[in-house]
Amino acid sequence: MNQVRVSKQRAILDRRALAEAIARRVEDRGAPAGKGARDEVVEILRDGLDKGREELRRRLEDRPHAGHECVAGHAFLIDQMVRLIHDHVVEHIYPVGNRSEGERLAILAVGGYGRAEMAPHSDVDIAFLTPTRSAPWCEQVIEAMLYLLWDLGLKVGHSSRTPDDMVRMAKEDVTIRTALLEGRYVWGDQALYEEARQRFWAEVVNGTERQFVAEKLAERNARHKRMGDSRYVVEPNVKDGKGGLRDLQTLYWIGKYIHKVRSAAELVDVDLLTAQEYRSFRRAEGFMLAVRSHLHMITGRAEDRLTFDLQRQVAMRMNFVDRPGKSQIERFMQFYFLQAKRVGSLTGVFLAHIDEQFAQTRARKGLLAGFKARPRSVRGYRVFGGRIAAPGDDWFQKDPVRLVEVFQVAEMEGLEIEPATMRQADRDSRLITAEVRDDPRANALFLDLLAGRNDPETVLRWMNEAGVFGRFVPDFGKVNAQMQFDMYHHYTVDEHTIRAIGLLSRIEKGELAEDHPRSTRLIHKIASRRAAYVAVLLHDIAKGRGGDHSVLGEGVARELCPRFGLTDDETDLVAWLVRQHLLMSATAFKRDLTDPKTIEDFVAQVQSVERLRHLLILTAVDIRAVGPGTWNSWKRQLLGELYDAAHERLRLGHMRHGRKERVTAKKEAVRELLGEDAGLVDRHAADFGDPYWIAEPEDIMALNLRQFDSARHARDDLSVHCEVYPSRGATLVSVIAADHPGLFYRIAGGIHLAGANIIDARIHTTRTGWAVDNFLVQDPHGQPFHEPEQLRRIETAIGDALANRIELVPRLARRPLPHSRAKAFDVRPRVIVDNRASNRFTVIEVNARDRPALLNRLARALFDGQLVVHSAHVTAYGERAADTFYVTDLLGEKVDAADRIGAIEGALLEAASDRRQAELEEA
Structure with a gap:
């Protein structure tokens, strides 16, 4: 996106020296198209390619975070190879003294190669431009070049088109249009390239800006859905995953298409990013390019998925080390997810600005052409078009509690937050000091948001993206982007927690009654709904601290709950729930629920029906928020059986029936199920002992x-x-x-x-x-x-x-x-x-x-x-x-x-x- 100057270029590949070596070999052989000469030319080229790659590998090992330099270096290496091959073919294999107008050829790099961003094993995407379709010399040159590239083991994606073809196909296919958007002149007839470039912008781009944005966003959404629809999946795809490189590239494509910018830096000039946001853009991009380059080098192929087995190797290569409570892998992945989160924030602000720019240029027509809707005011905020906005640039500086308030109002009113206001919140989040955190008004607003009746999950995620959540609740900030290095948890701790809060809200609204019938009934019977929401927020709050997160989390709960405004009884309940949030699942899934001692021990820990209700609800949302497929009817059945047995014991103080009565009742129930075969119970009762019944x-x-x-x-x-x-x-x-x-x-x-x-x-x-x-x-x-x-x-x-x-x-x-x-x-x-x-x-x-x-x-x-x-x-x-x-x-x-x-x-x-x-x- 930004051309990076490749240092010490000749150490990567000295094109002049290789060209001279090829010329000498051809001269010695005297038959440049013959097999022997061709093999020797390929050997010279392969040796140059291998040495160049080795030099770039060494540079990345010396500077393991230098992603931009690595991908620019590989693009430079391929540029030089393409130029060498082109010159060899047109000078030695198919030389033409005076070329006709139709015997012209331009070579374009497109796609990632066109951006001059090539990971070590990326495809080489090339477009050959010819003046006319019928150009035998051009076809011969293209074919010879491709064979030489393939002989070098390069995976080449290629097309051969005239400017007319290019314009027609780009109009029809957004993928081709995107590839050409990043077209970069590499070699050949530059005038032909300039003609094609001008026609592309004039005939393809002009007037199709809205359509392109809509298609790219639809494409992005489909890609996210395919990749898990979260930037916090624990085995992310660095290229195509949510918050990955493709999302950054999408911003650049849109900015370039609309504003004709030539580099990502120019997005600042057209007011789509601030200078600080652009620096974040470059940091995230550079880190992810480095990760992708390491993946390619480790695996020896175009591998873009950061799988568990590769995470350890990349973390080591990038010099991450263990720290108390966090392994090198968890520290590396936390840094990765923080970058992905930043990409998400940038994307939201960027796209909202695009939307605004389109709105400003959209002319009103018809009967409403002269009508101008007026914004309304809610608690001093400007509300217009379903969005809430701060009324001035110093709004949060005058009263930092408003950094919490704006999100609470958005949740309560069902509003989106205007992008400039999100940008302000991000900028001013540093104003959240200990004084703000201890402010009763701020904490009351936060609790209202956390237990909101509309969509607390979405708004808390916005609050997290803006950096306000982690500053207002520093313990939550510590688990921000905190990965759990196992195959059970699908998301980072903060994402898991926010998803669990959303599930609790959906259960309360009755949206998950089919999957969670008991929890749907019980949530309306609990004495404190806000204690339920705080317990979900805090249940994993102490992960990554090097001890039992349940025990440590109980201590955090006892500090935070009074600050949030919970009563002593609510604080005790939340602290107990955090301490015991794994008790019910461990008992239900690992113990025999028909053994009376199992129920006795469980009830001895739970002690009250209120705690039991809360624990079942917390257990259900905790399991379901782990990831797709972790909640199933088998787990629901076991938890339900444990709940029913414990509830009976807590309510009556004992099991309703003794052993003999239970056996008799079971036999009677089986007789009813057997119907005509009810006699089988008596016929075989003596064969089966009481434990079976x-x-x-x-x-x-x-x-x-x-x-x-x-x-x-x-x-x-x-x-x-x-x-x-x-x-x-x-x-x-x-x-x-x-x-x-x-x-x-x-x-x-x-x-x-x-x-x-x-x-x-x-x-x-x-x-x-x-x-x-x-x-x-x-x-x-x-x-x-x-x-x-x-x-x-x-x-x-x-x-x-x-x-x-x-x-x-x-x-x-x-x-x-x-x-x-x-x-x-x-x-x-x-x-x-x-x-x-x-x-x-x-x-x-x-x-x-x-x-x-x-x-x-x-x-x-x-x-x-x-x-x-x-x-x-x-x-x-x-x-x-x-x-x-x-x-x-x-x-x-x-x-x-x-x-x-x-x-x-x-x-x-x-x-x-x-x-x-x-x-x-x-x-």
Whole structure:
């Protein structure tokens, strides 16, 4: 966009020296078009290209943030190559003494190459201009040049057009128009280039400015949607992602198209950017160009996605280092997201100014031509055309509390903020001092905004873009652009938090009743809605500080809540919610909800129905705001079951029914579900013990009894039944087989081989020695298996595994993970053995890197340790799996001997280790 002077050009490529070397070689050979001479010319060119690239690589290593210099250097290198090749072809291969008018050729660089911004492995986009279509000499030269460029291994995007073709095609296609907008003369007939350039501006651009802006913005929006529609996705695309290079380029294209600017610096001259904003523009652009160049050099290809495995390497190359509480990767990515955020701010202001400029030139016509609408005043602000504006340039300087007020008024009135006012807020945000932060009026306004009834999410995002949010709540400023280096969280901490606030607002308005029916009901029963919003704001506020963010966050909450104006009771509630915001999900997803001790322990922590309501709502929005697909019906069901059981206990002070009454009630409910087959309950009641009747839902018991009865009549040693279980968002796999040691790990292995992931398992043994095991499984995308072929594959795989027809271990080890990028993370396995979480069972939780057949290997280790698994609960958090087992020894007792617990921990750590996985893959 701004031509960067490339220093020490001859150290990159000495064109004169190479041209002389080529001329000597041609003269020696005497046959410039022959294969031998051609190969030798290519060798000279390739040697020059390789040395030039090596010099540019060395320069980037010496100055790893010098993005502009790197891309300008690569553009210079390709310019010199194109000029050398052109001169060689027209002088040695197709020389013409006196060229006719039609034997003229101009070479243009277009696209990124036209901007003189080339990452190391970018495409070489070239346009050849010829006076007429029928130009045999031109065609020969173009063909020879292309073959030489291809021989050098360059990926060339090329076109050959006359000025007439160029004008016609540019009018029809906005992509061609954009490429030509950045057309740059490289070599050849300069007069022909000038003719084409003047015709482009006169015949294509003139009068189509509005259309071009509309098309580029539509194109940008479609690209954002394709890339995740957030600039805070944790694996961003540096080129095409939101807040990336393409967004900066779009600003330049629009400015150039409308105002004919030749460089980004001239956007200041036409009042689209201030000088300070332009400096931000250049800083963000330079950093992202450097990141992109490093990506290309590391991978050896045109790689623009900053994936987890590449983030570490780029951070190291750009000299980011670890700091207390933040790894080098998190510091690098935080800096990246701050630049992306700045791009977003610049884009908003820029486009609003474009809109204003268009509005000023739009002539009024018709009956309303003489009518001029008057702005209205709201609390001293000027409101016009759906936008709120500060009445003067010193408005915020006179009263800095207005920096909060303008956003609160915008949210309450449903207004956008005028771009000049956003620019003022950004400029004056430094006026927010400790005095302003402690001002009761400012805090009341902020709380009104946070818990606004219209659209607090959007306005808080504007407030964040302007830098006001982070200055008014410095603890939030610390998590601004804070990345979480894992595959579970999709967004930065600030973006996750703002999205969660938006979800809470939508739940309150009833917009998400289908996905969150309980939360939609409960939010209107809580005593303090503002406490709910503050809890969402603060739940992750202490991330990146090097300790338990829940504990540290509780301290932040106790400082901030009184400042915001919350009462002592509200402060205690928010502090508890922040401290315990992971309690409900950990209990629901990792513990057996049919075990009374699970509910007792959970209720002992929660202590009140009000806290329980708030915790369910906070848990729901926290999970959903993690990213697309993280909230599903399975999680909703588990959280609902935990809420209902805890609510009953809190309301009554005890469980409504004792064990005997619960079993009787369950049997009666199953009889009703079975209808004509109700007799199966009495026929098989003696086979199943009380734990079975308590543990399983009524609908699954009804299915089990029909399947069990059918299998006994048919004298089948194995019965496998699969069906979609919509209420759980999973597929139910019920296996009835003669019980024997190792049954569970073999079934788990068969299910994994069929391509399914187990998310929950309950294992039962009847008094007559039959295993009745129920598994809930999903595909790698978290969806149920529902195709008949998929269900048959599960049944066949389980049968093969139990009959020893397949070798489970090596085949499971070779199965690829759905997320192979998990290898980019250091997940150390951890085993927790807890004898207090259940009255009947020892509870073992294993945290490890998710990988093929992890559950199978852990179950095998438990089998080898002579333990009986009664239930298993499987949760995945991106690259990390958390598997929980309820076990006893062979006599049905808890495992409490210290030496045996130590042996079990060792065996499970070995089964979960990366080294063990590598050994299995090699085998």
